Amino acid sequence: MVPLSYYLVLSAILFACGVAGFLIKRNIITIFLSIELMLNGVNLTFVAFAAQLKSLDGHIFVFFVMVVAAAEAAVGLAIIIAVFRTRETLNVDRVNLLKL
Amino acid sequence: MLGLILFFIFAALCVGGAINLLVQKHPINSALSLIVVMGSLALIYLLLGAEFVAAVQVIVYAGAVMVLFVFVIMLLNAGVEERVSQGSRVAMMLGVPAMIIGLAIGAAFAFHLYGFDRIPIGGPEIMNGADVFGNPQAVGHLLFRDYLLPFEVTSILILVAIMGAVVLARREE
Numbered sequence: 001m002v003p004l005s006y007y008l009v010l011s012a013i014l015f016a017c018g019v020a021g022f023l024i025k026r027n028i029i030t031i032f033l034s035i036e037l038m039l040n041g042v043n044l045t046f047v048a049f050a051a052q053l054k055s056l057d058g059h060i061f062v063f064f065v066m067v068v069a070a071a072e073a074a075v076g077l078a079i080i081i082a083v084f085r086t087r088e089t090l091n092v093d094r095v096n097l098l099k100l
Numbered sequence: 101m102l103g104l105i106l107f108f109i110f111a112a113l114c115v116g117g118a119i120n121l122l123v124q125k126h127p128i129n130s131a132l133s134l135i136v137v138m139g140s141l142a143l144i145y146l147l148l149g150a151e152f153v154a155a156v157q158v159i160v161y162a163g164a165v166m167v168l169f170v171f172v173i174m175l176l177n178a179g180v181e182e183r184v185s186q187g188s189r190v191a192m193m194l195g196v197p198a199m200i201i202g203l204a205i206g207a208a209f210a211f212h213l214y215g216f217d218r219i220p221i222g223g224p225e226i227m228n229g230a231d232v233f234g235n236p237q238a239v240g241h242l243l244f245r246d247y248l249l250p251f252e253v254t255s256i257l258i259l260v261a262i263m264g265a266v267v268l269a270r271r272e273e
Contacts, residue, residue, distance in 0.1 A: 014118050024122065029131075029169065030130050032169070033169065036134060050148075056234060060242055064254065067258065071258055073165045073169070077168055077172045082269060090176065
């Protein structure tokens with residue numbers, strides 16, 4: 001039997017890795033992957049609490065998070081392709097048209 | 101006992117994959133290590149008795165979403181990431197520890213505020229896959245009865261996302 005806090009610590013580590021990647025990385029695709037990592041960390045929290053409370057609502061929430069993540073990935077990758085067509089780069093430091 | 105051993109194996113795989121995602125320079129290596137994270141998370145979901153979520157995790161996340169990512173990485177021929185601004189070295193040296201300390205203080209404060217620090221270390225133990233309760237039948241009952249409206253709204257969201265992706269990625273003549 002695994003204590004609940006172990007799952008929560010694991011999901012916190014995954015979320016922190018996602019935040020760190022989001023802030024440190026400069027490639028727009030890797031930044032996107034870090035967002036997916038954060039969503040996965042949150043999903044683990046939902047499932048762990050669902051098992052703790054013996055309630056299935058957490059699983060439904062995970063389902064909706066996955067749907068939104070899939071939609072977000074489709075639209076986000078389309079935006080990345082559009083940005084690459086116009087700017088010829090994937091580096092977020094070079095996409096600075098709105099910067100003063 | 102077996103559950104604990106399996107949890108530690110898959111948790112180590114998860115954390116290793118997540119750190120590898122940060123360390124690797126090439127996006128394709130980051131994407132493949134994220135697939136490792138998602139696969140081992142699916143096994144942890146099975147450990148928690150969430151059969152349906154584990155299956156969806158493998159099919160949707162490790163399958164569909166990551167195939168999309170790898171496809172785009174190969175389509176755009178993304179190479180090793182280059183650093184344009186080098187001036188943020190000091191900010192990184194100071195910023196990362198400062199962020200960790202700040203988050204720790206905030207978490208301790210929030211835990212104290214909500215009384216979580218009175219729960220003993222280790223916390224309550226949760227049941228494992230022995231009695232599975234997250235099987236597709238149970239989740240489907242809940243999804244198509246209590247959560248029918250959100251489920252239908254989801255289909256509209258997916259439709260909008262598909263159309264948005266097509267419009268955004270279309271080559272303008």
